[in-house]
Amino acid sequence: MEPADSYRGLKFQKHFLTPLPPRVKGFLLLFLMAGLFIFHGCTAILTARAAVSASTGTSLYINGELQTDYYAPIDRVWKACEKTARDMRARDVFVDKEYRDGTIEATINGNNVHISITYKQKDITNVGIRVGTLGDESSSQFLHDLVEENLKTAVKDNS
Secondary structure (H helix, E strand, C coil): CCCCCEECCEECCCCCCCCCCHHHHHHHHHHHHHHHHHHCCCCCCEEEEECCCCCEEEEEEECCEEEEEECCCHHHHHHHHHHHHHHCCCEEEEEEECCCEEEEEEEECCEEEEEEEEEEECCEEEEEEEECCCCCHHHHHHHHHHHHHHHHHHHHHHC
C-alpha cells in the first residue's frame, strides 16, 4: 500500500505552508512584482506601436501625449504643424519657437492642444501632441495624421 502523501510515484506537499523550491519562489516573486507594476495606479501609460507610414517612425503615448518621429527637417515639420493648427481653425494660438525646439499651444474645438516640436537629428524631428488636460489619444492621433498629410503635401509642392 502507498503512503497517503503520494499517488503513483508523485509526492505531494502535506500542507500549503511547506517551503517552496528556490526556482518556484523566484518565479512567484517575479510574477507578483510584474502584477504590482501593471496594476499599480500610476498615471504613466505607455503604449508603443509602430507606425505604418514611411514618413513617420515609432509612436509612443506617454502621460497623455502622443509622440511621433517624422523623417523630415525641423523647418518642414514646424510648417506642417502650423498648417495643421490653421486648418483646424485654432484659436488663442501661442507660439514659442527656438532653434532646436518649440511649442504651439492653442484651443481647437474647445480643447487645449499642446504641440511640442523637437529636433533629434538632421532629418528626424519629434512631435508630441496632447489634447486636453489628461490627454486624448485618438484626438492626438488625428492631429498627427493631419501633420503627416501636410508634410506629404509640402513634399509634392516642392517637387
